[in-house]
Amino acid sequence: xxxxxxxxxxxxxxQALEYPEEAAHRHRAxxxxxxxxxxxxxxxxxxxxxxxxxxxxPAFLLPSPLAxxxxxxxxxxxxxLARHTLVTLSEVLAGLSLGVLAAAILGYVVAKSPAxxxxxxxxxxxxxxxxxxxxxxLLVIWFGPGRLSKILIAALIVFFPVLVNTVVGVRSVPQxxxxxxxxLRATRWQTFSLLEIPAALPVLLGGLKIGATLSVIGAVVGExxxxxxxxxxLVNVGRGLYDTALVFVAVFLLIGMALALYGLVAxxxxxxxxxxxxxxx
Amino acid sequence: xxxxxxxxxxxELTVWFPNGNGGLHALDRVSFDVxxxxxxxxxxxxxxxxxxxxxxxxxxxxxxxxxxxxGGQPLREPRRGTGxxxxxxxxxxxxxxxxxxxxxxxxxHQPLDAARRRAGELLTLVGLEGFESAHPQDLSGGMAxxxxxxxxxxxxxxxxxxxxxxxxxxxxxxERMAAELMRIWEARHVTVVLVTHSIPEAVLLADRVLVVxxxxxxxxxxxxxxxGRPRTLELSYTxxxxxxxxxxxxxxx
Numbered sequence: 397x398x399x400x401x402x403x404x405x406x407x408x409x410x411q412a413l414e415y416p417e418e419a420a421h422r423h424r425a426x427x428x429x430x431x432x433x434x435x436x437x438x439x440x441x442x443x444x445x446x447x448x449x450x451x452x453x454p455a456f457l458l459p460s461p462l463a464x465x466x467x468x469x470x471x472x473x474x475x476x477l478a479r480h481t482l483v484t485l486s487e488v489l490a491g492l493s494l495g496v497l498a499a500a501i502l503g504y505v506v507a508k509s510p511a512x513x514x515x516x517x518x519x520x521x522x523x524x525x526x527x528x529x530x531x532x533x534l535l536v537i538w539f540g541p542g543r544l545s546k547i548l549i550a551a552l553i554v555f556f557p558v559l560v561n562t563v564v565g566v567r568s569v570p571q572x573x574x575x576x577x578x579x580l581r582a583t584r585w586q587t588f589s590l591l592e593i594p595a596a597l598p599v600l601l602g603g604l605k606i607g608a609t610l611s612v613i614g615a616v617v618g619e620x621x622x623x624x625x626x627x628x629x630l631v632n633v634g635r636g637l638y639d640t641a642l643v644f645v646a647v648f649l650l651i652g653m654a655l656a657l658y659g660l661v662a663x664x665x666x667x668x669x670x671x672x673x674x675x676x677x
Numbered sequence: 678x679x680x681x682x683x684x685x686x687x688x689e690l691t692v693w694f695p696n697g698n699g700g701l702h703a704l705d706r707v708s709f710d711v712x713x714x715x716x717x718x719x720x721x722x723x724x725x726x727x728x729x730x731x732x733x734x735x736x737x738x739x740x741x742x743x744x745x746x747x748g749g750q751p752l753r754e755p756r757r758g759t760g761x762x763x764x765x766x767x768x769x770x771x772x773x774x775x776x777x778x779x780x781x782x783x784x785x786h787q788p789l790d791a792a793r794r795r796a797g798e799l800l801t802l803v804g805l806e807g808f809e810s811a812h813p814q815d816l817s818g819g820m821a822x823x824x825x826x827x828x829x830x831x832x833x834x835x836x837x838x839x840x841x842x843x844x845x846x847x848x849x850x851x852e853r854m855a856a857e858l859m860r861i862w863e864a865r866h867v868t869v870v871l872v873t874h875s876i877p878e879a880v881l882l883a884d885r886v887l888v889v890x891x892x893x894x895x896x897x898x899x900x901x902x903x904x905g906r907p908r909t910l911e912l913s914y915t916x917x918x919x920x921x922x923x924x925x926x927x928x929x930x
Contacts, residue, residue: 570767572763572765572767573767573769575737575763575767576761576763576767577784578737578755579735579736579737579755579759579761580755580780580781580784581754581755581757581784582784586784590780590783590784591769594769594771595769595771597771670770670771670812
């Protein structure tokens with residue numbers, strides 16, 4: 397919905413909002429900046445490969461990129477890697493959905509009701525103050541070493557940032573627009589669906605982006621404490637066997653998962669956001 | 678002369694905002710009537726409760742004492758036949774210009790294509806054809822306020838309330854918008870109550886100027902403006918116009 401360059405100028409002055417030369421300049425700059433990221437990754441891989449080839453670092457501490465790639469292919473071929481990835485992904489998605497759902501509902505109630513906020517805020521802040529690694533063992537004891545405990549840990553870590561963003565988003569709905577809806581005799585549901593949701597969406601999606609990456613951390617923390625499957629479990633196995641290449645493979649898959657989730661939310665944000673590039677946080 | 682039937686009547690409107698030491702008056706027994714098709718301007722210094730009066734007339738605020746009657750009925754909540762234009766254009770940035778104008782009909786579950794067609798006609802009325810799919814961020818202040826006026830007109834209101842609609846515009850745009858509003862009013866012949874702090878603007882637009890003051894919060898002058906119509910900006914350079922502006926100005930002290 398973002399319409400890159402605005403064709404309309406001010407009708408009264410006939411002045412365009414952006415001069416064509418400026419737009420062209422920005423376009424040129426974008427063109428070579430596109431190559432910056434892949435070039436950076438290639439350079440990092442090259443340095444890494446050189447470092448391991450120079451025998452400065454023993455291979456059991458730092459495997460070469462090629463060794464990691466080889467380990468990946470082996471894991472991929474015996475299908476174990478895909479299974480562990482899917483386990484973690486399912487925990488992440490379930491935890492993220494649960495956390496976002498709970499936080500969005502509670503956040504909306506908190507934003508609308510000062511009484512609820514006063515009543516709940518000590519618990520909400522406390523829930524954030526407890527380090528997730530400290531209560532993860534407790535959740536595993538309570539809910540077993542299966543996927544449920546990982547889902548709950550992921551949900552818990554996602555909860556707070558999404559809640560805060562929901563509260564901020566709902567409170568940022570301009571009072572004048574609320575008044576407009578009232579003057580048009582909008583129902584509660586109409587005010588919610590036609591004003592509050594779209595107005596709060598940019599801030600809400602900001603919270604979801606943070607939550608998406610945090611949910612991966614939550615699931616891995618859970619798997620570290622006690623699990624027999626998942627990428628966090630693989631990291632633990634690799635550590636036990638001194639199979640550092642396996643640790644690298646698992647870590648890269650986790651990074652990829654977090655980036656993919658983040659990218660997905662960012663893509664969705666671009667589809668629905670009405671905010672302009674320049675004032676996006 | 679037969680007494681004119683009033684569309685709108687404000688009876689002894691008193692508003693009291695509670696605060697730490699007992700309460701704060703915003704209005705004290707304000708009464709006036711507005712006849713159908715009249716163009717009434719309310720002027721007054723800031724803090725004189727102009728906006729409060731307008732919000733009472735819109736049903737957005739209930740008076741502590743007194744009542745507003747529209748078409749003889751006491752007003753308890755916003756009514757369909759009243760269009761309201763805010764100080765800021767107050768458009769939804771995620772909606773196109775056309776969908777912003779169509780919003781009031783959409784809220785009544787009217788078919789979307791009919792609502793959009795109607796919105797398109799009003800866009801032409803306010804002189805913005807071609808901007809249907811633009812977003813509010815792409816508009817200048819004057820253009821945005823025209824969209825807001827079109828939105829307020831989509832219900833075919835018999836009463837249009839405007840709260841310093843040109844307050845945030847520059848002087849030249851402001852003059853042009855005033856002329857535009859007169860044109861729209863003459864085309865639609867709707868009853869208008871407009872709040873402004875510009876005395877010349879009020880005299881130029883109105884059939885009647887109400888002056889409100891702060892402390893006490895009362896109507897201190899109710900001045901009929903008997904200048905011919907249609908009026909143009911040229912009128913504001915005449916001696917007669919100057920005298921009327923002077924009278925309004927002198928009542929505010």
